[in-house]
Amino acid sequence: MEDKKTLFSAVQPSGTPTIGNYVGAINNFVKLQDEYNCIYSIADLHCLTVKQDPQSLKKATYELMALYLACGIDPEKCIMFVQSHVPCHAELTWVLNTITYPGELGRMTQFKDKSRTHQDNVNMGLMDYPVLMASDILLYNTAVVPVGADQKQHIELTRDLALRFNNRFGETFTVPDGIFPKYGAKIMSLSDPTKKMSKSDENINAYVSMYDDTDTIIRKFKKAVTDSDNKIVFDPENKAGISNLLTIYSVFSGVSIEDAVKEFEGKGYGDFKLKVGEAVAEGIKPITNKRLEIIKDKAYLNSVMIKGAENAYRIANRTLRKVYKKVGLYKAEL
Numbered sequence: 001m002e003d004k005k006t007l008f009s010a011v012q013p014s015g016t017p018t019i020g021n022y023v024g025a026i027n028n029f030v031k032l033q034d035e036y037n038c039i040y041s042i043a044d045l046h047c048l049t050v051k052q053d054p055q056s057l058k059k060a061t062y063e064l065m066a067l068y069l070a071c072g073i074d075p076e077k078c079i080m081f082v083q084s085h086v087p088c089h090a091e092l093t094w095v096l097n098t099i100t101y102p103g104e105l106g107r108m109t110q111f112k113d114k115s116r117t118h119q120d121n122v123n124m125g126l127m128d129y130p131v132l133m134a135s136d137i138l139l140y141n142t143a144v145v146p147v148g149a150d151q152k153q154h155i156e157l158t159r160d161l162a163l164r165f166n167n168r169f170g171e172t173f174t175v176p177d178g179i180f181p182k183y184g185a186k187i188m189s190l191s192d193p194t195k196k197m198s199k200s201d202e203n204i205n206a207y208v209s210m211y212d213d214t215d216t217i218i219r220k221f222k223k224a225v226t227d228s229d230n231k232i233v234f235d236p237e238n239k240a241g242i243s244n245l246l247t248i249y250s251v252f253s254g255v256s257i258e259d260a261v262k263e264f265e266g267k268g269y270g271d272f273k274l275k276v277g278e279a280v281a282e283g284i285k286p287i288t289n290k291r292l293e294i295i296k297d298k299a300y301l302n303s304v305m306i307k308g309a310e311n312a313y314r315i316a317n318r319t320l321r322k323v324y325k326k327v328g329l330y331k332a333e334l
């Protein structure tokens with residue numbers, strides 16, 4: 001690999017990815033692939049922390065790899081792999097667990113939220129989720145991690161664990177930085193613009209899936225909750241719904257938010273919502289066409305996954321051996 005910094009990120013194959021995942025993460029994965037040595041994972045082990053239908057999880061994993069490729073992530077430039085194909089992730093998690101305190105995991109906003117929404121299944125994995133995420137990142141000497149704003153706390157914990165380990169056992173891990181998109185780091189729900197758009201929302205009108213067709217996308221934007229004063233201005237605090245739509249429009253049309261505000265000056269919300277829906281549908285259409293092509297080619301998709309896992313394993317295993325040595329695990333050699 002060239003002398004570039006390493007970048008790592010991942011998306012969970014839990015349900016269908018939304019335009020929030022695209023704007024907050026995948027779209028930036030594509031943009032950053034020339035500047036860094038990029039490693040993009042599909043975090044299937046993370047998914048097990050909430051109840052999954054095994055068949056759906058399997059399908060979603062395969063489909064997410066097709067989406068990565070359809071969005072323009074290039075397997076010749078980046079390492080693309082499925083987390084569970086590289087056993088080092090689970091192994092490093094065990095070691096990092098021994099320097100992590102239950103208090104710091106219990107404080108995590110995502111853990112508290114998911115404990116509330118999945119009351120029937122508050123399991124140890126849900127609590128340990130951020131340690132597995134730290135392992136993902138630290139195995140690859142990662143310098144930067146592009147994620148949406150909701151992952152800020154997990155990146156902070158990753159930094160704390162890297163520093164704690166380095167202090168106790170000597171310089172081992174690179175301490176990573178999170179990078180967040182300037183606009184769109186938190187795309188909001190279309191039915192409640194005070195809430196994050198989430199693929200696990202039970203109301204399907206709350207999110208636009210990357211797998212939705214043109215009519216569905218336009219219908220969902222028509223229904224988007226806004227306010228009643230009919231002014232199109234960018235003010236996320238007081239006009240969350242309209243500002244969210246402006247952000248989405250800007251990302252999908254390539255027009256800046258300032259220019260979008262000018263474009264819609266004096267127009268009604270109905271017109272505006274239709275234009276946003278059309279821009280998103282137009283942006284998603286070529287991705288969908290490509291995705292449906294790629295999905296048919298199982299041999300190609302599997303070969304990308306296998307090559308990715310081999311390349312990832314080579315790097316991850318080197319780090320894991322170093323960690324085992326530092327903490328004093330005996331290695332038998334002849």
Ligand code: ATP
Pocket residue numbers: 010011012013014020021022023024025146147148149150151184185186187188196197198199200201
């Ligand atoms: P779930 O809803 O199942 O908890 P999620 O979509 O929140 O899943 P991931 O699939 O792991 O979680 O998210 C992958 C990436 O997408 C992360 O970088 C996350 O920050 C980003 N992301 C998720 N939702 C949004 C959103 N609404 N706006 C911007 N970025 C988002």
Ligand code: LTN
Pocket residue numbers: 008009010011012043046132133136137145146147151
């Ligand atoms: N927890 C992340 C997904 C994720 C991730 C990672 C992101 C798993 N491992 C490593 C960046 C780096 C989420 O967005 N829910």
